[in-house]
Amino acid sequence: MQLDLDDFKPVNDTLGHAAGDKLLQSAARRILACLSSDDRAYRLAGDEFTVISVGSGHPAKAHRLAEDLVAAFKKPFTINGLAAFVGTSVGISTAPSDGTSPEELMKASDLALYTAKKEGRGRAKAFDPAMLELLEQRELLRRSLRMALVQQQFYVEYQPLAEGGRIVGFEALLRWHHPLLGKIPPASFIPMAEADGMMPEIGAWVLEQACHEAMKWPENYIVAVNLSAAEFLTSGLTDRISQTLDLVGLPPDRLELEITESVLLERTVNNIDTLNTLNVLGIRISLDDFGMEYSSLSYLKTFPFDTIKIDKYFITDLETDLKSQAIVRCIVNLAHDLDMQVTAEGVETRGQAEWLHSVGCDRLQGYLVSRPLPVAAIDEFITRAEASKIHARQ
DSSP: OEEEEETHHHHHHHHOHHHHHHHHHHHHHHHHHHOOTTEEEEEEETTEEEEEEOSSSTTHHHHHHHHHHHHHTTSOEEETTEEEOOEEEEEEOOTTTTOSSHHHHHHHHHHHHHHHHHTTSSSEEEOOHHHHHHHHHHHHHHHHHHHHTTTTOEEEEEEEEEETTEEEEEEEEEEEEETTTEEEOHHHHHHHHHHTTOHHHHHHHHHHHHHHHHTTSOTTOEEEEEOOHHHHTSTTHHHHHHHHHHHHTOOGGGEEEEEEGGGGSSOOHHHHHHHHHHHHTTOEEEEEEETSSOOOHHHHHHSOOSEEEEOGGGTTTTTTOHHHHHHHHHHHHHHHHTTOEEEEOOOOSHHHHHHHHHTTOOEEOSTTTOOOBOHHHHHHHHHHHHHHHHHHHO
């Protein structure tokens, strides 16, 4: 089995390498205390260890040992008089079912360890062949992702934004149609693209596509485009956005950039400068998924937002849940006091829409207004929306 210490790096970074070495020594003693005479422990590298357990009683014996190891790391370590909380995740492989060579068993336990950490750390997982299938699928996606932009497999759908019963714009949503696997959910490929450093290039493509499309809409319609943390932190961002607007001819006040709270975790001067520059250019800035991450009120004071988007988590049970109602009402009032607009995401019922209207929510987005539309369906949708607006005036 393989062990990896959870949250070891912060201890090493804050208390120093000497303290880190002491913690590793203490961790080794805890591991040894859990072993029987049939077990051997080794340090692989850094904060990684491996345990080889032989004898009868496996795999049940290995599972019990792994749980004992996880439990042993629940208690804090005392380093230089300070309490340090460092847990462990464990991946288990068993011979001969999971492999017969050291290489095969190490690969299997490594996959199990990866799964344990992905599921929340501080736990033990035994190898399952399905883990290998998932890894192979993930690697296939990663390889395919690098060719998707070149081979024009990406496309953009547009979900309407409604304000006061009329359409005021669309949000651009990135989609990927894999030639073999079909539609790939954004939640599956966007984190991968961010991790591999591909989002700046993909994001630039989405922005240009969305701006070109917006030029075909009525002049009062805006287009909202998501900006990932990887894009936001890329140097030269504001220049590239400005150049795209100039190239396409879209007025800056028709573009709304959506960022999430994770982008703002570090209140650096660069972050503030970037948002202020976008603001000076006349581009609207929206804080997306408000309430789902850190929701620090200091963000609203420090950064120049035009819009707050309330996550659909608070909208789903809005008609019946008093807590959701209280939170949404509070956000709407706060935003308006700060001279910001509010968009509610995931609106699916008339009851939700009526309640949001009653508390002064500015914009609605969700299946009640419309599902995301392919480019080919937008002209007809806009024609119907504009016609209904004319009829309403009459």
